[in-house]
Amino acid sequence: MSDxxxxxxxxxxxxxxxxxxxxxxRALAAIPPGLAAHANDVAVIVEDRADDExxxxxxxxxxxxxxxLYRGVPLTERSVMAPVRMPDRIFLYREAILLEWIExxxxxxxxxxxxxxxxxAHHFGFGDADIAEIEGSDGT
Numbered sequence: 001m002s003d004x005x006x007x008x009x010x011x012x013x014x015x016x017x018x019x020x021x022x023x024x025x026r027a028l029a030a031i032p033p034g035l036a037a038h039a040n041d042v043a044v045i046v047e048d049r050a051d052d053e054x055x056x057x058x059x060x061x062x063x064x065x066x067x068x069l070y071r072g073v074p075l076t077e078r079s080v081m082a083p084v085r086m087p088d089r090i091f092l093y094r095e096a097i098l099l100e101w102i103e104x105x106x107x108x109x110x111x112x113x114x115x116x117x118x119x120x121a122h123h124f125g126f127g128d129a130d131i132a133e134i135e136g137s138d139g140t
Contacts, residue, residue, distance in 0.1 A: 020046045020094050020112060027113035031120065038075060042088045042123055044116070049095045067096045068115040076125030090119040 015023075024044045031039065049063040060066055072088025092115055101108050121131050 017046045023109050023112040024116050027116040044090045046092045049093050064096050064099050068092050068119045070119040070122035074125040
């Protein structure tokens with residue numbers, strides 16, 4: 001079959017959940033060791049898109065708007081007196097990441113790395129405004 005009759009052969013398949021997971025693992029491996037030691041208990045989970053409950057909780061109308069989410073207790077809010085808690089998790093949402101990749105033309109690894117770093121920043125206690133300031137953006 002020629003590439004002209006089968007566009008998926010000509011252009012390839014979109015990156016899978018596994019592909020995004022590999023990129024996220026590469027991004028985590030690049031975190032400086034001093035910081036990585038405080039993030040080694042954070043699990044990264046890649047899903048196609050955020051579920052309706054998460055979108056409702058975050059007050060987001062479209063799953064296309066959410067590329068990642070940190071779920072856990074930031075290091076700055078932990079206490080040795082706190083009860084046992086769920087493990088910290090970072091969710092990456094493949095379809096929203098791929099849409100941003102298509103819209104911006106940014107390198108896919110760089111895009112995934114930026115989402116991972118943003119969510120890891122939440123683990124370290126940074127809020128969205130703090131992260132936007134560090135990134136040199138007004139967050140809009």
